[in-house]
Amino acid sequence: MAATNRFSFIDPAKSPFFYGYIILVVGTFGIYCSIPGQTIGVSVFTDPVKDALGLTRNQFSNAYMIGTICSSLVIGRAGKWFDVYGARYVAFFAALTLSLALMLCSWSVQMSEFLKALLSLNTWWIPFLLMTVLFFILRFSGQGVLTMASRNVIMIWFDKNRGKVNAISSVAISFGFSSSPLWVNALIEGFSWQTAWQFLAAGLLVFSLIALQFYKNNPEEHGLSPDGSNVDSEEEKKHVPLAHQYTVKEAQGTRAFWMYALILAFNSFFITGLTFHVVSVFASEGFPKEDAISIFLPASVVAVTISSIFNFLSDYLQLKLYLYLMILGGLMASVGFLFLSTAFGVPLLIGGFGILGGFFAVLNAIVWPRFYGRTHLGAITGKVMSFLILASALAPSIFSFCFSTFGSYRLMGYLGLAFLLFLAIGSIKANNPQ
CATH class of the missing domain: 1.20.1250.20 (MFS general substrate transporter like domains)
Incomplete structure (x- = not known):
């Protein structure tokens, strides 16, 4: 159990109530933290960023599309990482990667100008390719990996009550996502689009540490059962049907x-x-x-x-x-x-x-x-x-x-x-x- 709790001070077995409810809260928060990598979080930045980079709306949209398509081609690999390494490490590194991507996005103009000077080329292809790469990282880590790991970890900790906890999570996410353009836009108008992305990057860095502490791969690793049910005796275990685990x-x-x-x-x-x-x-x-x-x-x-x-x-x-x-x-x-x-x-x-x-x-x-x-x-x-x-x-x-x-x-x-x-x-x- 020590290995499953490495780098964490939280022991689910010692929780005064079923730890799955903590997973419900932090997992829902993890999905919410993926907003900077979701379309609803990126769209608010479209106009100021494309203008700063000298890209047309079509060029900026195509960079976003190509980056998204590329992320869809490799997200299956991240799913296998989840099965091998568990939700803790996958969510931790996804949040770290998203934080890094947001920080790089805030420096996109400087990086574009540097590459133009280095290559002695003043062409729209440079910011276009730069944003394509950044959008790939953004979409892969945010919309893809962090969302998948956070949703799956909630589902793993519950079985009979899976629908009920998903109802709570879904309502919270719906209201959280629908309100996000308002506060993201307020950050942009109150500071700048660069600073807004940097604030979000700092928030993701904090969340990565939260994930490392509170995300737990599954209840069985800590001597618990899904939903907090107790199946102690050998006779009781024989009557618990085992579902086929499909590859x-x-x-x-x-x-x-x-x-x-x-x-x-x-x-x-x-x-x-x-x-x-x-x-x-x-x-x-x-x-x-x-x-x-x-x-x-x-x-x-x-x-x-x-x-x-x-x-x-x-x-x-x-x-x-x-x-x-x-x-x-x-x-x-x-x-x-x-x-x-x-x-x-x-x-x-x-x-x-x-x-x-x-x-x-x-x-x-x-x-x-x-x-x-x-x-x-x-x-x-x-x-x-x-x-x-x-x-x-x-x-x-x-x-x-x-x-x-x-x-x-x-x-x-x-x-x-x-x-x-x-x-x-x-x-x-x-x-x-x-």
């Missing part, structure tokens, strides 16, 4: 893996594409900017309500029902997207948008440990995370290509309907492999 290759051999992964990827693709181009999408149907932006608050209310209720009920209901309800949300959003200018278009889009986001918060956390066990959870969720990141990276460009080629975004709605109908048929036999 990532075995998981990929089941239909459920692909159906759940694809609906989660659809959510990332559709919501990212719509969010990125929301003003343009609504303008193409004759709506002002204010109407476009106004959809997010009611959609967030729907998402938080859905995730709260169905996270709690997930401890008692089959997840296949959730899969079909999420597909239904996607169908509603796609129909609303197609008929945006009609009386029912916007309400359908908002409702579908919220249902997608609400069930995403449930399924992305709960389905993988329940279906495939905890032993290879990192590798499995790492593979799924690569799909989600890739989908979110491609969405803005594909939406933009659709509009520039056809003069409308409606093709995305038709493609969404076709894809969701395919998922609905394919999911008929997407049962829990346990």
Whole structure:
């Protein structure tokens, strides 16, 4: 046990209450600390940073897209690190790396000018390539590794109460993420974008030490059981069913893996594409900017309500029902997207948008440990995370290509309907492999 507690003064076995609740708090905080590496945290910096570097909006966006795609290609490796080294070290080094990336981002103008002088070249390619590399590190460590490690460590410490604790975590994260642009923008306006990134880097450095102290890989390493249950006698242990611990290759051999992964990827693709181009999408149907932006608050209310209720009920209901309800949300959003200018278009889009986001918060956390066990959870969720990141990276460009080629975004709605109908048929036999 000493080895599992190395560099930490915290012993879960000596906690006066079940240590999993501390994991719930620090793991949720860990996801919140990934905000500087998430789109919602980076987007606030777009205008001041691109102007300082002399990049156009398209150049800056393409650097972000390429960096994100590259991170999706290697995030699966981080999942394997999670299985081998555990949540403590993976979260610690992810937070450290994100902190370093943010500090380098704050010096991006100086580094760009230095490289231009060193190479005797005054070209936009230098800041473009520099930001591509920095975005890769930012997205890999923040959106990818830190988020995955923090979410997984919570799921590992709970079993029967997994849905209930995920409900608490999801609500906290929803409100935390939705409010983050306000305080990040306040930092930028109150100081500067460079100083804001440096403040965030300092915060991540502090959190890395918190993770090293409080993150614990699993309850069994400390003589505990998930949910804090006690299974002491040999006779009791015989009656505890052991779930099959799927490897990532075995998981990929089941239909459920692909159906759940694809609906989660659809959510990332559709919501990212719509969010990125929301003003343009609504303008193409004759709506002002204010109407476009106004959809997010009611959609967030729907998402938080859905995730709260169905996270709690997930401890008692089959997840296949959730899969079909999420597909239904996607169908509603796609129909609303197609008929945006009609009386029912916007309400359908908002409702579908919220249902997608609400069930995403449930399924992305709960389905993988329940279906495939905890032993290879990192590798499995790492593979799924690569799909989600890739989908979110491609969405803005594909939406933009659709509009520039056809003069409308409606093709995305038709493609969404076709894809969701395919998922609905394919999911008929997407049962829990346990």
